[in-house]
Amino acid sequence: MVRGRICSLSVRDVRFPTSLGGHGSDAMHTDPDYSAAYVVLETDAEDGLKGYGITFTLGKGTEVVVCAVNALAHHVLNKDLSDIVGDFRGFYRQLTSDGQLRWIGPEKGVVHLATAAILNAVWDLWAKQERKPLWKLLVDMDPRTLLSCIDFRYITDVLTEEEAYEILQKGQVGKKEREGQMLMHGYPAYTTSCAWLGYSDDTLKQLCTEALKAGWTRFKVKVGADLQDDVRRCRLIRNMIGPEKTLMMDANQRWDVPEAVKWMSKLAEFKPLWIEEPTSPDDILGHATISKALAPLGIGVATGEQCHNRVIFKQLLQAKALQFLQIDSCRLGSVNENLSVLLMAKKFEIPVCPHAGGVGLCELVQHLIIFDFISISASLQNRMCEYVDHLHEHFRYPVIIKKASYMPPKDAGYSTEMKEESVKKHQYPDGEVWKKLLAAQEN
Numbered sequence: 001m002v003r004g005r006i007c008s009l010s011v012r013d014v015r016f017p018t019s020l021g022g023h024g025s026d027a028m029h030t031d032p033d034y035s036a037a038y039v040v041l042e043t044d045a046e047d048g049l050k051g052y053g054i055t056f057t058l059g060k061g062t063e064v065v066v067c068a069v070n071a072l073a074h075h076v077l078n079k080d081l082s083d084i085v086g087d088f089r090g091f092y093r094q095l096t097s098d099g100q101l102r103w104i105g106p107e108k109g110v111v112h113l114a115t116a117a118i119l120n121a122v123w124d125l126w127a128k129q130e131r132k133p134l135w136k137l138l139v140d141m142d143p144r145t146l147l148s149c150i151d152f153r154y155i156t157d158v159l160t161e162e163e164a165y166e167i168l169q170k171g172q173v174g175k176k177e178r179e180g181q182m183l184m185h186g187y188p189a190y191t192t193s194c195a196w197l198g199y200s201d202d203t204l205k206q207l208c209t210e211a212l213k214a215g216w217t218r219f220k221v222k223v224g225a226d227l228q229d230d231v232r233r234c235r236l237i238r239n240m241i242g243p244e245k246t247l248m249m250d251a252n253q254r255w256d257v258p259e260a261v262k263w264m265s266k267l268a269e270f271k272p273l274w275i276e277e278p279t280s281p282d283d284i285l286g287h288a289t290i291s292k293a294l295a296p297l298g299i300g301v302a303t304g305e306q307c308h309n310r311v312i313f314k315q316l317l318q319a320k321a322l323q324f325l326q327i328d329s330c331r332l333g334s335v336n337e338n339l340s341v342l343l344m345a346k347k348f349e350i351p352v353c354p355h356a357g358g359v360g361l362c363e364l365v366q367h368l369i370i371f372d373f374i375s376i377s378a379s380l381q382n383r384m385c386e387y388v389d390h391l392h393e394h395f396r397y398p399v400i401i402k403k404a405s406y407m408p409p410k411d412a413g414y415s416t417e418m419k420e421e422s423v424k425k426h427q428y429p430d431g432e433v434w435k436k437l438l439a440a441q442e443n
Helices: 062-075 082-084 088-096 109-129 136-138 142-147 161-170 174-187 201-213 227-241 257-270 286-299 310-318 334-348 361-377 419-426 432-442
Strands: 006-015 035-043 050-057 189-191 217-223 246-250 273-277 300-303 385-387
Touching: 006 419, 035 062, 035 109, 050 062, 050 109, 062 088, 062 109, 082 088, 082 109, 088 109, 109 136, 109 334, 136 334, 136 361, 142 161, 142 257, 142 361, 161 334, 161 361, 174 361, 189 361, 201 227, 217 227, 227 246, 227 257, 246 257, 273 385, 273 432, 286 300, 286 310, 310 334, 334 361, 361 385, 419 432
Parallel strands: 189 217, 189 385, 217 246, 246 273, 273 300
Antiparallel strands: 006 035, 035 050
16 A cells, blocks of 8 residues: 655765775776765655665766755655556656756756656655565556556657557466566576776686686676777686686777777677677667677677666667667666666567666666566576676665575565665765765875
């Protein structure tokens, strides 16, 4: 039973100094401090439940997202939760179509990240009130109710609501068995933790050895800054993991289109399954050109973590520009928009392999991909979810990985809640961690 009027929305700037260890470093983002705009919603309901929502950032700029959350807050405050989820499509559109704020979007950039943080908190609260983990809330939801959460505007030329309904109806077959399979074995994952660009060879070797011992069979390496260095590092990691394990590469938008094709031709000997984000995330036709050129080499193209919205995904699918689609739980407009992308991917039969890592992205996206398998895709072929072993200790309901697979969360909600002690310590700039670091920088 959904209840309560939203009477409070707070947002905090939480940053972790990951740049100090080179964690998260790639060809474009050399010194990220993994951060989040952290939203908390409270209601006047007697249950005392709160909704927690995040969007992921890399340090500087988090304060801008916090501003955007505050600018959108009036759309949420004093609303009954039952009215929001009772017309979730309408509420989503209200948030994304604010007559003035949409000018600094629309549905992209800072204002869309803020939308994601707020809506993630709403979904967390809804799932908690229903006493279900978010994936289970979605799996158990009547298809028509599920579709009523999605704004189909701008994508009906590719996917109508009726087509989406048919996909969900087909997904009802074998659903119970797939849910059982997930609860027993979990959703297959791959690791990016071993091969950040800023890591030394010794660190890379050590982390690779540990990952192999822990049963990991799929690995991703960051590339794109220096070709000779890439060749050396890819040879190192391929020799360590052996020929039968899966290797992926990620250039994080570093190259021009011809450069991407040329560079990957040189790295083809290491048999990568995909090259991720080879060029600008907005260059749909560029991705299509790269896809076509690399197909004879057996290399797919993966992208999506910096896709603005469902419209860009629609065009990437239409243009045959990607072979692996990477949703992000905090870049798109929360669960609502991700649902539309999962359904489009199913129509085009393109495997979804979500982006994760950062602050809480693993915690959130596991719900979406587990739901996708049970209710939409019904397949694990060429499918896996990214895993990065950073910062999980700061969450109340951290991910559980067993045998290199995500085990379905059992706690109610969207796994978004952070430990209050961690939030206080890492709040920017007044938390204990940052007071020390900033004082040291001044000296």
